[in-house]
Amino acid sequence: MNIVILAAGMGKRMRSRLPKVLQPLADKPMLEHVIEKARLLGSDNRLIVVVGHGAEAVKSYFHDQSDITFATQAEQLGTGHALLQALPYCDNSKSTLVLLGDVPLIRTETLQKLIVASGGNVGLLTVLLDNPTGYGRIVRKNGAVEAIVEEKDASAEQKAIREVNTGIMVLPTERLEKWLGELGNQNAQGEYYLTDVIARAVGEGVPVNTALASEATEVEGVNNKIQLATLERAYQLEKARQLMAGGVTVIDPSRIDVRGELICGKDVTIDVGCVFSGRVVLGDGVRVGAYCVLKDVEIGSETEVLPFCHFEGAAVGEQARLGPFSRLRPGATLANQTHIGNFVEIKKSVIGEGSKVNHLSYIGDTDMGARVNIGAGTITCNYDGVNKFRTTIMDDAFIGSDTQLVAPVTVGRGATLGAGTTLTKDAPDGELTIARARQMTVKGWKRPVKKK
Numbered sequence: 160m161n162i163v164i165l166a167a168g169m170g171k172r173m174r175s176r177l178p179k180v181l182q183p184l185a186d187k188p189m190l191e192h193v194i195e196k197a198r199l200l201g202s203d204n205r206l207i208v209v210v211g212h213g214a215e216a217v218k219s220y221f222h223d224q225s226d227i228t229f230a231t232q233a234e235q236l237g238t239g240h241a242l243l244q245a246l247p248y249c250d251n252s253k254s255t256l257v258l259l260g261d262v263p264l265i266r267t268e269t270l271q272k273l274i275v276a277s278g279g280n281v282g283l284l285t286v287l288l289d290n291p292t293g294y295g296r297i298v299r300k301n302g303a304v305e306a307i308v309e310e311k312d313a314s315a316e317q318k319a320i321r322e323v324n325t326g327i328m329v330l331p332t333e334r335l336e337k338w339l340g341e342l343g344n345q346n347a348q349g350e351y352y353l354t355d356v357i358a359r360a361v362g363e364g365v366p367v368n369t370a371l372a373s374e375a376t377e378v379e380g381v382n383n384k385i386q387l388a389t390l391e392r393a394y395q396l397e398k399a400r401q402l403m404a405g406g407v408t409v410i411d412p413s414r415i416d417v418r419g420e421l422i423c424g425k426d427v428t429i430d431v432g433c434v435f436s437g438r439v440v441l442g443d444g445v446r447v448g449a450y451c452v453l454k455d456v457e458i459g460s461e462t463e464v465l466p467f468c469h470f471e472g473a474a475v476g477e478q479a480r481l482g483p484f485s486r487l488r489p490g491a492t493l494a495n496q497t498h499i500g501n502f503v504e505i506k507k508s509v510i511g512e513g514s515k516v517n518h519l520s521y522i523g524d525t526d527m528g529a530r531v532n533i534g535a536g537t538i539t540c541n542y543d544g545v546n547k548f549r550t551t552i553m554d555d556a557f558i559g560s561d562t563q564l565v566a567p568v569t570v571g572r573g574a575t576l577g578a579g580t581t582l583t584k585d586a587p588d589g590e591l592t593i594a595r596a597r598q599m600t601v602k603g604w605k606r607p608v609k610k611k
């Protein structure tokens with residue numbers, strides 16, 4: 160089969176510099192959603208995307224996806240004209256499925272149903288709408304499809320028809336050259352309407368079969384940011400439903416955002432307001448508190464994430480306790496039973512089993528052993544303004560509060576650093592190291608008094 164995705168339209172109502180089909184839904188261009196659905200129909204299909212407005216941006220976004228062929232529609236003269244541009248890339252001996260780049264939530268099962276219904280002739284995906292305004296109406300006579308009439312060309316009687324054209328259809332490719340070549344643009348919009356091929360098919364006695372979409376959202380087109388937000392919510396609700404069906408406790412399915420892949424073990428609980436993007440894996444029994452933002456993160460079983468955490472590119476072991484207000488940056492690797500507390504930032508560091516960084520600290524470019532305790536306000540000074548250096552903290556070390564570790568530096572096994580230390584040389588195993596001014600008391604010192 161040929162699968163042609165029409166994506167050349169300008170999308171003026173988006174009022175955006177970004178071409179309409181690149182507008183993101185769940186972090187991914189609408190067009191990419193459509194392409195992914197198309198791919199699920201089988202790998203032996205030809206995938207052709209018609210680009211025009213913002214063609215360079217669209218092509219460059221998909222430049223590494225080599226199964227896509229781009230056809231260019233230099234001027235947007237209508238959907239029929241758009242499909243005509245794709246014809247040279249189509250296999251004439253196979254049917255052509257037309258998809259729209261701005262209808263992102265179409266289901267693969269619905270497309271399969273349509274392909275079967277078409278029976279190798281014309282297949283039209285329609286939907287019944289309470290408010291059909293704006294859509295092409297399906298005109299039938301004695302039950303059989305006669306034509307599609309666009310809203311702007313419809314009579315009052317036709318406007319009352321609730322069955323509308325979703326824009327998605329299956330067409331016999333070998334007839335398309337003739338049908339599309341003979342299209343006229345004598346209509347309200349002065350465009351070459353793809354929808355006019357239906358009347359042609361009927362005229363030539365080619366059967367026009369229809370399939371009905373299961374619900375309006377899957378065939379809804381996006382023309383503005385309001386419709387984009389509406390479909391985003393529909394998409395997210397569906398994601399939440401899938402998670403719940405898989406056994407995840409989603410505290411409020413209307414307050415979760417999954418913008419990528421979220422893989423959950425058994426008995427995972429997700430509180431409100433969380434955003435997951437990239438690939439996030441949560442092990443059995445993981446609890447994620449309210450308002451956490453997680454991107455490309457793996458979290459081991461029974462770990463608890465308290466509210467307001469921001470993690471990206473991190474891996475966390477089992478039975479850890481993170482947050483509230485913790486930040487894990489790329490390359491943070493936390494072993495089992497680690498504790499990371501409020502206002503702690505960890506980057507490119509390994510935190511060993513059972514180690515604790517509970518308050519107000521920055522740990523960057525560090526290799527930390529097991530059972531280390533980091534006092535409040537500890538900072539690894541990893542950057543001299545030009546180069547970055549690593550800090551090593553061995554097992555069972557105890558770092559006093561308000562300590563600066565000036566890398567490269569090593570704190571030995573079981574070593575203790577006194578509070579307030581600025582460590583510039585290695586601290587030996589098992590000893591107490593302190594680097595700070597000695598405390599003294601000035602006997603009999605008097606505070607100055609105001610002169611009269």
Ligand code: UD1
Nearest residue numbers: 165166167168235236237238241260294295324325326380
């Ligand atoms: C189209 C259908 C209408 C249907 C509706 C469903 C026609 C004439 N009308 O109307 O019956 O109810 O979709 O959403 O087909 N495009 C191009 N090149 C063009 C024009 C459009 O590539 O020259 C692309 C757009 O990028 C878009 C799609 O085709 O992805 C649909 O175009 P749009 O202008 O939105 O058509 P509608 O007026 O919505």
Ligand code: CA
Nearest residue numbers: 261380381382
């Ligand atoms: Ca549209």
